[in-house]
Amino acid sequence: DAGITQSPRHKVTETGTPVTLRCHQTENHRYMYWYRQDPGHGLRLIHYSYGVKDTDKGEVSDGYSVSRSKTEDFLLTLESATSSQTSVYFCAISEGPSQETQYFGPGTRLLVL
Amino acid sequence: GQSLEQPSEVTAVEGAIVQINCTYQTSGFYGLSWYQQHDGGAPTFLSYNALDGLEETGRFSSFLSRSDSYGYLLLQELQMKDSASYFCAQGNQGGKLIFGQGTELSVKP
Numbered sequence: 001d002a003g004i005t006q007s008p009r010h011k012v013t014e015t016g017t018p019v020t021l022r023c024h025q026t027e028n029h030r031y032m033y034w035y036r037q038d039p040g041h042g043l044r045l046i047h048y049s050y051g052v053k054d055t056d057k058g059e060v061s062d063g064y065s066v067s068r069s070k071t072e073d074f075l076l077t078l079e080s081a082t083s084s085q086t087s088v089y090f091c092a093i094s095e096g097p098s099q100e101t102q103y104f105g106p107g108t109r110l111l112v113l
Numbered sequence: 114g115q116s117l118e119q120p121s122e123v124t125a126v127e128g129a130i131v132q133i134n135c136t137y138q139t140s141g142f143y144g145l146s147w148y149q150q151h152d153g154g155a156p157t158f159l160s161y162n163a164l165d166g167l168e169e170t171g172r173f174s175s176f177l178s179r180s181d182s183y184g185y186l187l188l189q190e191l192q193m194k195d196s197a198s199y200f201c202a203q204g205n206q207g208g209k210l211i212f213g214q215g216t217e218l219s220v221k222p
Contacts, residue, residue, distance in 0.1 A: 042215050045210065101158045
């Protein structure tokens with residue numbers, strides 16, 4: 001299995017509070033991704049990174065920011081959490097720009113009350 | 114935005130063959146991937162097609178027809194452990210994947 005960890009694995013927070021999720025990899029892969037998964041919507045890309053300090057928006061980026069200061073870490077921040085951001089968040093990595101294989105982390109379950 | 118269409122659920126019996134179809138939009142298309150996800154777990158990569166034709170990996174095969182904007186995942190000799198959700202994902206230039214909403218496969222004894 002690819003070395004990807006996510007922290008925390010579970011979090012309950014209140015509306016309006018900031019939340020940061022961390023993705024850590026030991027594979028030295030260049031590309032990292034944040035997805036959210038909700039019933040009926042499959043996996044939707046929030047943001048992705050194609051290198052240190054190089055990031056871009058996905059299809060559902062509003063309300064989220066990311067940072068990547070090191071190859072191994074990709075942080076997702078909800079500046080002011082809302083109930084609509086209750087979801088399961090998955091981090092993924094890939095070795096190159098090709099799309100055939102992304103390796104996913106175990107996920108973070110976030111509940112915003 | 115782009116979207117992929119796949120059936121929401123499929124049921125089959127142990128030992129049978131099942132085909133999960135996926136249609137996609139052609140704009141910026143680069144290739145079609147398939148992922149498996151067991152309940153509560155991380156998605157795992159199964160197969161990828163960039164060119165027309167069939168790719169076989171053990172009991173699983175994936176097919177792509179670019180002219181029809183269509184692909185499918187074929188699962189043979191179904192086992193109970195194959196019960197899971199299966200996602201097709203369209204790869205576009207720039208490394209992004211757009212996922213379908215998933216097909217929940219139930220394998221019955």
